[in-house]
Amino acid sequence: MANHTITMQWDEIPENADDLALVQGGAFRTFRCDCGTPLPTRVTAELHAAETNQCTACLGSADEEVVPGFVRRCSACAATGRRNVQLVWEVARGEAEQVITIKLVRGIIDAFPGPFRLSEVADATRSALGLPVGRLPVGPRVRDLLRELEAAGELVMLSAPDELLRGPSVVLYRDPQWQRVPEPSP
Ligand SMILES: [Zn+2]
Ligand SMILES: [Zn+2]
Structure with missing residues:
Protein backbone atom coordinates (compact mmCIF):
# COMPACT_ATOMS: atom_id res chain seq x y z
CA MET A 1 0.00 0.00 0.00
CA ALA A 2 1.37 3.38 -0.95
CA ASN A 3 2.07 5.88 1.77
CA HIS A 4 -0.01 9.03 1.34
CA THR A 5 1.57 11.40 3.79
CA ILE A 6 0.94 14.83 2.34
CA THR A 7 3.35 17.56 3.32
CA MET A 8 3.24 21.28 2.79
CA GLN A 9 6.11 23.68 2.34
CA TRP A 10 6.03 27.42 2.41
CA ASP A 11 7.02 29.38 -0.63
CA GLU A 12 8.63 32.78 -0.38
CA ILE A 13 5.94 35.06 1.06
CA PRO A 14 6.16 38.58 -0.36
CA GLU A 15 6.10 41.43 2.14
CA ASN A 16 2.85 42.77 0.68
CA ALA A 17 1.15 39.35 0.38
CA ASP A 18 -2.63 39.24 0.34
CA ASP A 19 -3.41 38.20 3.92
CA LEU A 20 -6.73 36.58 3.07
CA ALA A 21 -5.16 34.46 0.33
CA LEU A 22 -2.35 33.55 2.69
CA VAL A 23 -4.43 32.53 5.68
CA GLN A 24 -7.61 31.21 4.11
CA GLY A 25 -6.84 30.71 0.45
CA GLY A 26 -3.99 28.27 0.85
CA ALA A 27 -1.66 30.42 -1.22
CA PHE A 28 2.14 30.54 -1.01
CA ARG A 29 2.40 26.82 -0.29
CA THR A 30 3.74 23.83 -2.19
CA PHE A 31 2.27 20.39 -1.60
CA ARG A 32 3.64 16.92 -2.15
CA CYS A 33 2.57 13.37 -1.35
CA ASP A 34 4.89 10.50 -0.50
CA CYS A 35 3.24 8.45 -3.26
CA GLY A 36 4.53 10.92 -5.89
CA THR A 37 1.16 12.09 -7.21
CA PRO A 38 1.68 15.64 -8.51
CA LEU A 39 -0.12 18.17 -6.33
CA PRO A 40 0.38 21.50 -8.09
CA THR A 41 -2.36 23.37 -6.21
CA ARG A 42 -4.17 23.41 -2.90
CA VAL A 43 -7.28 22.04 -4.65
CA THR A 44 -5.45 19.01 -6.06
CA ALA A 45 -3.97 18.39 -2.62
CA GLU A 46 -7.45 18.48 -1.07
CA LEU A 47 -8.80 16.07 -3.68
CA HIS A 48 -5.92 13.69 -3.08
CA ALA A 49 -6.53 13.91 0.69
CA ALA A 50 -10.22 13.08 0.18
CA GLU A 51 -9.49 10.08 -2.05
CA THR A 52 -7.01 8.72 0.49
CA ASN A 53 -9.47 9.19 3.39
CA GLN A 54 -7.66 12.13 4.95
CA CYS A 55 -9.06 15.40 6.21
CA THR A 56 -9.21 17.97 3.40
CA ALA A 57 -8.52 20.88 5.76
CA CYS A 58 -5.26 19.66 7.34
CA LEU A 59 -4.47 17.12 4.56
CA GLY A 60 -4.16 14.40 7.18
CA SER A 61 -1.57 16.09 9.37
CA ALA A 62 -4.10 16.95 12.15
CA ASP A 63 -2.40 20.34 12.38
CA GLU A 64 -3.02 23.53 10.57
CA GLU A 65 -0.11 25.89 9.97
CA VAL A 66 -1.86 29.23 9.62
CA VAL A 67 1.24 31.25 8.88
CA PRO A 68 4.84 30.02 8.92
CA GLY A 69 5.65 28.98 12.47
CA PHE A 70 2.13 29.24 13.85
CA VAL A 71 0.46 25.83 14.12
CA ARG A 72 -2.86 24.95 15.66
CA ARG A 73 -4.79 21.69 15.93
CA CYS A 74 -7.11 21.12 12.98
CA SER A 75 -10.66 21.93 14.03
CA ALA A 76 -12.26 20.40 10.93
CA CYS A 77 -11.41 16.81 11.90
CA ALA A 78 -11.05 17.22 15.69
CA ALA A 79 -7.29 16.87 15.12
CA THR A 80 -7.52 13.28 13.88
CA GLY A 81 -6.50 13.94 10.28
CA ARG A 82 -9.24 11.58 9.11
CA ARG A 83 -11.81 12.27 6.43
CA ASN A 84 -14.61 10.26 8.06
CA VAL A 85 -14.25 12.25 11.29
CA GLN A 86 -14.26 15.46 9.25
CA LEU A 87 -17.52 14.38 7.56
CA VAL A 88 -19.14 13.61 10.93
CA TRP A 89 -18.09 17.04 12.18
CA GLU A 90 -19.49 18.70 9.06
CA VAL A 91 -22.88 17.19 9.84
CA ALA A 92 -22.52 18.25 13.48
CA ARG A 93 -21.69 21.79 12.37
CA GLY A 94 -24.85 21.89 10.28
CA GLU A 95 -26.84 20.63 13.25
CA ALA A 96 -25.27 23.26 15.54
CA GLU A 97 -26.35 25.95 13.05
CA GLN A 98 -29.92 24.66 13.25
CA VAL A 99 -30.24 24.46 17.03
ZN1 LIG B 1 -0.57 9.99 -2.22
ZN1 LIG C 1 -8.06 18.02 9.74
Whole structure:
Protein backbone atom coordinates (compact mmCIF):
# COMPACT_ATOMS: atom_id res chain seq x y z
CA MET A 1 0.00 0.00 0.00
CA ALA A 2 1.37 3.38 -0.95
CA ASN A 3 2.07 5.88 1.77
CA HIS A 4 -0.01 9.03 1.34
CA THR A 5 1.57 11.40 3.79
CA ILE A 6 0.94 14.83 2.34
CA THR A 7 3.35 17.56 3.32
CA MET A 8 3.24 21.28 2.79
CA GLN A 9 6.11 23.68 2.34
CA TRP A 10 6.03 27.42 2.41
CA ASP A 11 7.02 29.38 -0.63
CA GLU A 12 8.63 32.78 -0.38
CA ILE A 13 5.94 35.06 1.06
CA PRO A 14 6.16 38.58 -0.36
CA GLU A 15 6.10 41.43 2.14
CA ASN A 16 2.85 42.77 0.68
CA ALA A 17 1.15 39.35 0.38
CA ASP A 18 -2.63 39.24 0.34
CA ASP A 19 -3.41 38.20 3.92
CA LEU A 20 -6.73 36.58 3.07
CA ALA A 21 -5.16 34.46 0.33
CA LEU A 22 -2.35 33.55 2.69
CA VAL A 23 -4.43 32.53 5.68
CA GLN A 24 -7.61 31.21 4.11
CA GLY A 25 -6.84 30.71 0.45
CA GLY A 26 -3.99 28.27 0.85
CA ALA A 27 -1.66 30.42 -1.22
CA PHE A 28 2.14 30.54 -1.01
CA ARG A 29 2.40 26.82 -0.29
CA THR A 30 3.74 23.83 -2.19
CA PHE A 31 2.27 20.39 -1.60
CA ARG A 32 3.64 16.92 -2.15
CA CYS A 33 2.57 13.37 -1.35
CA ASP A 34 4.89 10.50 -0.50
CA CYS A 35 3.24 8.45 -3.26
CA GLY A 36 4.53 10.92 -5.89
CA THR A 37 1.16 12.09 -7.21
CA PRO A 38 1.68 15.64 -8.51
CA LEU A 39 -0.12 18.17 -6.33
CA PRO A 40 0.38 21.50 -8.09
CA THR A 41 -2.36 23.37 -6.21
CA ARG A 42 -4.17 23.41 -2.90
CA VAL A 43 -7.28 22.04 -4.65
CA THR A 44 -5.45 19.01 -6.06
CA ALA A 45 -3.97 18.39 -2.62
CA GLU A 46 -7.45 18.48 -1.07
CA LEU A 47 -8.80 16.07 -3.68
CA HIS A 48 -5.92 13.69 -3.08
CA ALA A 49 -6.53 13.91 0.69
CA ALA A 50 -10.22 13.08 0.18
CA GLU A 51 -9.49 10.08 -2.05
CA THR A 52 -7.01 8.72 0.49
CA ASN A 53 -9.47 9.19 3.39
CA GLN A 54 -7.66 12.13 4.95
CA CYS A 55 -9.06 15.40 6.21
CA THR A 56 -9.21 17.97 3.40
CA ALA A 57 -8.52 20.88 5.76
CA CYS A 58 -5.26 19.66 7.34
CA LEU A 59 -4.47 17.12 4.56
CA GLY A 60 -4.16 14.40 7.18
CA SER A 61 -1.57 16.09 9.37
CA ALA A 62 -4.10 16.95 12.15
CA ASP A 63 -2.40 20.34 12.38
CA GLU A 64 -3.02 23.53 10.57
CA GLU A 65 -0.11 25.89 9.97
CA VAL A 66 -1.86 29.23 9.62
CA VAL A 67 1.24 31.25 8.88
CA PRO A 68 4.84 30.02 8.92
CA GLY A 69 5.65 28.98 12.47
CA PHE A 70 2.13 29.24 13.85
CA VAL A 71 0.46 25.83 14.12
CA ARG A 72 -2.86 24.95 15.66
CA ARG A 73 -4.79 21.69 15.93
CA CYS A 74 -7.11 21.12 12.98
CA SER A 75 -10.66 21.93 14.03
CA ALA A 76 -12.26 20.40 10.93
CA CYS A 77 -11.41 16.81 11.90
CA ALA A 78 -11.05 17.22 15.69
CA ALA A 79 -7.29 16.87 15.12
CA THR A 80 -7.52 13.28 13.88
CA GLY A 81 -6.50 13.94 10.28
CA ARG A 82 -9.24 11.58 9.11
CA ARG A 83 -11.81 12.27 6.43
CA ASN A 84 -14.61 10.26 8.06
CA VAL A 85 -14.25 12.25 11.29
CA GLN A 86 -14.26 15.46 9.25
CA LEU A 87 -17.52 14.38 7.56
CA VAL A 88 -19.14 13.61 10.93
CA TRP A 89 -18.09 17.04 12.18
CA GLU A 90 -19.49 18.70 9.06
CA VAL A 91 -22.88 17.19 9.84
CA ALA A 92 -22.52 18.25 13.48
CA ARG A 93 -21.69 21.79 12.37
CA GLY A 94 -24.85 21.89 10.28
CA GLU A 95 -26.84 20.63 13.25
CA ALA A 96 -25.27 23.26 15.54
CA GLU A 97 -26.35 25.95 13.05
CA GLN A 98 -29.92 24.66 13.25
CA VAL A 99 -30.24 24.46 17.03
CA ILE A 100 -28.05 27.38 18.13
CA THR A 101 -29.89 30.37 16.76
CA ILE A 102 -29.18 34.06 17.16
CA LYS A 103 -32.36 34.33 19.22
CA LEU A 104 -31.12 31.70 21.65
CA VAL A 105 -27.72 33.36 22.04
CA ARG A 106 -29.32 36.79 22.51
CA GLY A 107 -31.42 35.34 25.34
CA ILE A 108 -28.34 33.82 26.94
CA ILE A 109 -26.23 36.97 26.88
CA ASP A 110 -29.16 38.94 28.31
CA ALA A 111 -28.50 37.05 31.53
CA PHE A 112 -24.98 38.52 31.77
CA PRO A 113 -25.18 41.98 33.30
CA GLY A 114 -21.52 42.80 32.57
CA PRO A 115 -18.85 41.58 30.15
CA PHE A 116 -18.80 37.91 29.21
CA ARG A 117 -16.37 35.52 27.63
CA LEU A 118 -16.94 33.25 24.65
CA SER A 119 -16.39 30.18 26.85
CA GLU A 120 -19.04 31.37 29.33
CA VAL A 121 -21.65 31.85 26.62
CA ALA A 122 -20.73 28.50 25.06
CA ASP A 123 -21.12 26.75 28.43
CA ALA A 124 -24.45 28.45 29.07
CA THR A 125 -25.63 27.48 25.57
CA ARG A 126 -24.60 23.89 26.12
CA SER A 127 -26.48 23.64 29.38
CA ALA A 128 -29.53 25.49 27.98
CA LEU A 129 -29.74 22.82 25.27
CA GLY A 130 -28.72 19.98 27.55
CA LEU A 131 -25.80 19.11 25.25
CA PRO A 132 -22.93 17.00 26.56
CA VAL A 133 -19.44 18.39 25.91
CA GLY A 134 -18.12 17.32 22.49
CA ARG A 135 -21.54 16.46 21.06
CA LEU A 136 -21.75 19.53 18.79
CA PRO A 137 -19.21 22.24 17.92
CA VAL A 138 -20.91 24.77 20.20
CA GLY A 139 -17.96 27.14 20.67
CA PRO A 140 -17.34 27.92 16.98
CA ARG A 141 -21.06 28.42 16.31
CA VAL A 142 -21.49 30.71 19.34
CA ARG A 143 -18.38 32.65 18.30
CA ASP A 144 -19.80 33.22 14.81
CA LEU A 145 -23.09 34.48 16.24
CA LEU A 146 -21.38 36.79 18.73
CA ARG A 147 -19.27 38.22 15.89
CA GLU A 148 -22.50 38.74 13.98
CA LEU A 149 -24.03 40.66 16.89
CA GLU A 150 -20.81 42.63 17.15
CA ALA A 151 -20.96 43.50 13.44
CA ALA A 152 -24.58 44.58 13.92
CA GLY A 153 -23.50 46.96 16.69
CA GLU A 154 -25.23 45.10 19.54
CA LEU A 155 -21.96 44.02 21.14
CA VAL A 156 -18.53 45.47 21.49
CA MET A 157 -15.44 43.34 21.87
CA LEU A 158 -13.31 44.20 24.88
CA SER A 159 -10.39 41.82 24.31
CA ALA A 160 -7.15 42.63 22.65
CA PRO A 161 -6.03 39.90 20.23
CA ASP A 162 -3.96 37.14 21.82
CA GLU A 163 -1.79 36.79 18.77
CA LEU A 164 -0.82 39.05 15.92
CA LEU A 165 0.07 36.71 13.10
CA ARG A 166 0.80 39.26 10.43
CA GLY A 167 0.73 42.61 12.08
CA PRO A 168 -2.75 43.80 12.94
CA SER A 169 -4.40 42.37 9.82
CA VAL A 170 -4.38 38.68 10.80
CA VAL A 171 -5.08 38.24 14.48
CA LEU A 172 -6.18 35.47 16.76
CA TYR A 173 -8.43 35.47 19.80
CA ARG A 174 -8.49 32.56 22.22
CA ASP A 175 -11.38 33.35 24.55
CA PRO A 176 -12.53 36.86 23.64
CA GLN A 177 -14.68 39.01 25.86
CA TRP A 178 -17.62 41.15 24.77
CA GLN A 179 -20.05 43.52 26.35
CA ARG A 180 -23.53 44.52 25.30
CA VAL A 181 -23.95 48.02 23.92
CA PRO A 182 -26.50 49.71 26.17
CA GLU A 183 -29.73 50.57 24.43
CA PRO A 184 -30.23 54.31 24.06
CA SER A 185 -32.52 55.53 26.81
CA PRO A 186 -35.76 56.99 25.47
ZN1 LIG B 1 -0.57 9.99 -2.22
ZN1 LIG C 1 -8.06 18.02 9.74
